[in-house]
Amino acid sequence: MDIERKLEILSSYAKYDISCVYSKSKNLKIRPKHFIYYSQSNTGKTIPLLKVLFSNACIYDCAYCINRKTNNVPRATFTVDELVNLTTNFYKRNYIKGLFLSSAIIKNPNFTMEQMLKVVKKLRIKEGFKGYIHLKIIPGTSEILVKEAGFYADRVSINVELPTKHSLLLLAPDKKPESIQNPLILSSKTYIETIHEAKKYKSVKIYSPAGQTTQIIVGATPESDKNILSFANKLYNQYKLKRVYYSAYIAINKDKRLPLKNEEIIREKRLYQADFLIREYNFTLEELFEKSKNLNLTLDPKTNWAVNHPDFFPIDINKASYDELLRIPGIGIKSANLIIKARKSSSLSFENLKKLGINLKKAQYFIACNGKKYDKNRELTPLFLFDFTKEVNTVETPSL
Ligand code: SF4
Known part of the structure; x- marks a missing residue:
């Protein structure tokens, strides 16, 4: 399969992971269709990123996912060199300022993470790549790889996916709760340790310096907005997350465990607003849910x-x-x-x-x-x- 086709497949199937806003760009030989995304930095600066999966040939079967193994979709996997060359090429031409790299699980979590790390390390060490890198950590990745990831990426993220263990086991039975929780704990611990160390020794490199984030799918399972925000609060407090992203459920797959319709996008927006009120405006969870377990969709x-x-x-x-x-x-x-x-x-x-x-x-x-x-x-x-x-x-x- 040629690289253009791989890029087409692996960027289009990356779009279900949020954190960026779709946008088009011009002047490419391989014209960017859906793989240049605009992300915002902590300072509000907009950064165009190449957002792709390393592979979409997943061995897992999460009910809500387009890339699950039982779906009949085109599959592709980059080689390390292909993705490194593509990234450096786009970067040098100034089409992108960074890379947002995720992947489906190929063979096993460690093998997948190793391939992604090879890309990132080659970019940083061999190509001298100075762009922004957001690297997903694959659930079930070993401690040693989780630790390595944050020293090459500006930001790492691990998707918790669903707000309760029960929902996770129902819809993503291959993902054990601890396979998500352990990397979250380790990366948060390493981030905090390196921040403290860096205050004492200037030479200390901060782990995932742009912080750690996660994503929750909203509306695939029956949890209320209060349940979701309460879970998000725990994540912020326990793991010092920079951001929790809420992603309105999209009904891609027919599955009796799932709702038939997409979740309303306004619900996602209300959750962001409420999350922001709690973190930045000193509102409490109880204040926002005095009368109902769900946010009012009509009023912010x-x-x-x-x-x-x-x-x-x-x-x-x-x-x-x-x-x-x-x-x-x-x-x-x-x-x-x-x-x-x-x-x-x-x-x-x-x-x-x-x-x-x-x-x-x-x-x-x-x-x-x-x-x-x-x-x-x-x-x-x-x-x-x-x-x-x-x-x-x-x-x-x-x-x-
Ligand atoms: S592990 Fe990731 S890519 Fe694979 S089916 Fe689950 S959500 Fe999709």
């Missing part, structure tokens, strides 16, 4: 909390603490900081807020300036709530 979680707590509002912009400002729909971290800085010199009016660039579209219903509301006629009514369903995002959609 912050607005939903606000309309259920009229006693908390209006908040006076000139008196509110930073945490109180963050509770106002329409006001995010950037706006809260702007308000706090600006009101040090003089008290703020609605006009001042507009000049500061504060978006009052949502906030107007929840704020006051020196005791005065924005427009006494504009009370929050079901009619005005209609505005909130138009997806004016107040919680910044997290970078991937």
Whole structure:
């Protein structure tokens, strides 16, 4: 099979693993169709990545996966040299700034991880590749390979896939919970150890310096949003993950263990928003699920909390603490900081807020300036709530 065909297969079957946004690029001999993706760095910078699988010839049979062994799909596997050459070629031509490498399991987890590591090591050592590398760790990989992976990649990730052991055993019976948990524990431990060591000795290399991430499929199994976010919270706390990605279930396979339809994409979005509120806005899980175990799909979680707590509002912009400002729909971290800085010199009016660039579209219903509301006629009514369903995002959609 020629390399173009391999690339076509192994990039198109990589798209089910999120963390990037599809995009096209121009001027390639092999024209990038679906293998150039844009990922965002921690600093918000957009990075075009070559996103591929090393192989899609899987020996496992996870119910939800396009690459499962019982599916009749075209199969391909790169050689180490093919993938190294392809990556360096694209990198030198400035089509990509890095590589996002995952794989189906060929032969066994260690063999697969060894091939992926050979690619990454050859890129770094032989080709002097300085681009960004995101490397998936294959469940069941040995300790020695997990440890090695993070010293060549900027970021490692291990997909937990499903929110409970029961669901994992039901849909991915080849993946034992410990085959995912052990690499998670080891990479998180090694990351923390190297961070501490690097404070003492400058020569210490930090393991997976861009942090570790994971992915949860949402809607393939019946767990509620509260279950999912509670599980994500544990992952953040126990393994110091940089990010948990939520991926709305796509009904690719017919299987009686699975729902017939795709999960609604808005659910994925609400989970990201709620995740962000917990991590960055000091909301608790209980606050977001006071009335239901699932998030409101019509209203974003912050607005939903606000309309259920009229006693908390209006908040006076000139008196509110930073945490109180963050509770106002329409006001995010950037706006809260702007308000706090600006009101040090003089008290703020609605006009001042507009000049500061504060978006009052949502906030107007929840704020006051020196005791005065924005427009006494504009009370929050079901009619005005209609505005909130138009997806004016107040919680910044997290970078991937
Ligand atoms: S191990 Fe990965 S590639 Fe293989 S069937 Fe499961 S999810 Fe798909």
